[in-house]
Amino acid sequence: MTQDELKAAVADKAISEIEPWLEKDTVLGIGTGSTANLFIDRLKPLRDQFKGAVASSEASAKRLEALGIEVFELNSVGTLPFYIDGADEVNAHLQMIKGGGAALTREKIVAACAERFICIADQSKYVSQLGNFPLPIEVIPMARSYVARQLVGLGAEPVYRQGVVTDNGNQIIDCYEFMIDDPVAMEATLNAIVGVVTNGLFAARGADILLLGNPEGVERIALR
Numbered sequence: 181m182t183q184d185e186l187k188a189a190v191a192d193k194a195i196s197e198i199e200p201w202l203e204k205d206t207v208l209g210i211g212t213g214s215t216a217n218l219f220i221d222r223l224k225p226l227r228d229q230f231k232g233a234v235a236s237s238e239a240s241a242k243r244l245e246a247l248g249i250e251v252f253e254l255n256s257v258g259t260l261p262f263y264i265d266g267a268d269e270v271n272a273h274l275q276m277i278k279g280g281g282a283a284l285t286r287e288k289i290v291a292a293c294a295e296r297f298i299c300i301a302d303q304s305k306y307v308s309q310l311g312n313f314p315l316p317i318e319v320i321p322m323a324r325s326y327v328a329r330q331l332v333g334l335g336a337e338p339v340y341r342q343g344v345v346t347d348n349g350n351q352i353i354d355c356y357e358f359m360i361d362d363p364v365a366m367e368a369t370l371n372a373i374v375g376v377v378t379n380g381l382f383a384a385r386g387a388d389i390l391l392l393g394n395p396e397g398v399e400r401i402a403l404r
């Protein structure tokens with residue numbers, strides 16, 4: 181199976197996971213990226229079974245709206261029953277690196293409002309240690325050089341993601357050569373650097389359910 185076929189299989193599985201729980205007033209939290217897009221596309225036939233969605237990016241919001249799914253501001257809704265999103269890396273504790281598509285901040289905010297985070301990923305994303313994928317950090321533009329120096333002090337090789345402006349008007353630094361021993365501690369350390377808006381470690385609040393696609397099928401790994 182190709183990677184795209186594996187992504188499609190996990191998107192299908194995520195639909196089966198949430199469909200029994202959909203009610204007329206359900207608002208779903210929706211992630212960003214190629215895997216999340218496949219999930220969004222599969223929501224179209226179900227759109228009369230739920231109220232709408234909160235999107236973690238302008239791109240996902242547009243995709244949802246194009247399918248006739250109403251998109252709500254997060255501030256206008258309460259707790260979301262589900263947040264469904266992909267990942268750049270995920271480990272056995274369902275901690276993740278996210279932000280390859282620069283959507284990490286809104287993803288972390290929407291995920292924080294969800295009762296259950298369902299991570300959908302093909303097997304290439306499953307790792308024993310986070311950090312092979314360069315860890316994205318969203319920074320306030322004027323703080324970029326300062327934050328980069330702090331990252332060097334932590335052992336990373338920071339690289340400015342040129343030409344990328346986040347939905348929040350900020351910039352991204354990617355941390356190369358930065359294998360992460362303790363994701364929860366590192367997430368907190370990075371958040372404490374002045375000028376950092378969000379880092380791409382989703383560790384203190386990881387996923388609750390991982391739907392992992394491999395050629396034998398979709399494995400469901402649930403921690404809670």
Ligand SMILES: O=C[C@H](O)[C@H](O)[C@H](O)COP(=O)(O)O
Nearest residue numbers: 213214215266279280281283
């Ligand atoms: O900012 C982007 C997000 O964190 C994505 O969820 C992540 O990059 C995975 O994207 P994809 O499903 O395209 O591999």
